Amino acid sequence: MANTVSGNTIAEVAALMGDPARANILSALMGGQALTAGELAYHAGVTAQTTSGHLAKLLDARLIALERQGRHRYYHLATFEVAEALQALMAVAAAGPARHHPVGPRDAALRIARTCYDHLAGRLALALADRLCEQGYIVLADGAGLVTEDGRRFLADFGISLDDAPGRRPLCRTCLDWSERRPHLAGRLGAALLTRLLELGWLVRTPDSRALRITPAGHRGLAATFDLPPHWDEPVTPDAPRFQEVRSAPST
Template sequence: MSNIASGNSIAEIAALIGDPARANILSALMGGQALTAGELAWHAGVGAPTTSGHLAKLAGAGLLALEKQGRHRYYRLASPEIAQAMEALMALAASGPKRHRPVGPKDEALRAARTCYDHLAGRLGIALADALHAQGHVVLADGTGVVTAAGRRFLDDFGIGLGTELTGRRPLCRTCLDWSERRPHLAGRLGAGLLDRSLALGWIARVPDSRAVSVTAEGREGFAATFGIPPEQDGVA
């Protein structure tokens, strides 16, 4: 047989993600926050002992990072690369053959606005990307993004310092295919900055036990004034 080692190490990683409980754990951590073992057990849908075993495996493989704090143990994704792999798998799962779509009510909140590891996704994320694109602040030529000089000034005014280090390992502006909208939104350092700043301004708030975020009254006003994003008429936003 051929080069067996390459396929095997891929299989090890994929098999880790390939268990429903572990996939739920990783999905929950895609929110970008660190969660305790207990919270993750709830998300995984299995008992605490089982979850503990899963967490040990994931951490042992380097997918999860652990931080002890008192009698709690906080787990988070170990690196942005993990999130990127999860995104790629989500895109596959969403575009797969005839996905069943019960589209529950809580699902609607996720489609409106949610976090995607460390940046914004859903209709809000798309709207931000579109707005920055329309105003000439980023160029989204064929699915990839570059920040213009005007955009850099605009973002600086908004409170996002992108820094000058062009040699930084982390991409400044990466696009990420949205699994609900099937259109690209902004990831990378720019995407992370938009999320952080929006949270700091109180324009959006995290919804407990979910990756969804809700747009506040200040947020509706702010997003409209700063980015020209019209408030949505449906109940959620």
């Protein structure tokens, strides 16, 4: 087949992602924001000169892209497929053997709410997906999602018009959450939902992190609008109900 990718090509891409500094650069860009070389050097933990070499390799491989605004240069992930590949690697790494990496406050914040490229991840994302399913606004199965008519009306009242979210990506799909091992919402709907929560000021970005902070107004608004259950931010116990019938390929 003409489109078959050779093992050598896969190995080359894997080797580029496998370098710790480059992996940290790509992970930082999973926050969905374009970053400067200086900001990426901070995340990579290497010098500016070393970062420049890493960025050149990632650009050549089309894993990242460059945008210029005046004298400023900003880097972002080249495609959604790159983001999905990184998310899959995060899921595999999270499911691997235990490693010496003490969990700190920053890790706890990431587990509550964070960006997964252009959509929401973490326990908040799972709670929202669960409630939208329970209320009959979306139907999830086999990694894909369907927005019902009631769902379209609910989302429109919330300020999200699905007609204003065109694109080549699916409208609604699932993405396996690497920290919680359950699917959250991705696709154009997932991106629109994150954008709306940020616009309302219910979520705010945390500097130098993918973590999102829920504001006091956000706690009130999320509870009232989505009718979130008590203790939604706590880990799901083995006996708690889950949408296990939803099957999803890792993609956050």
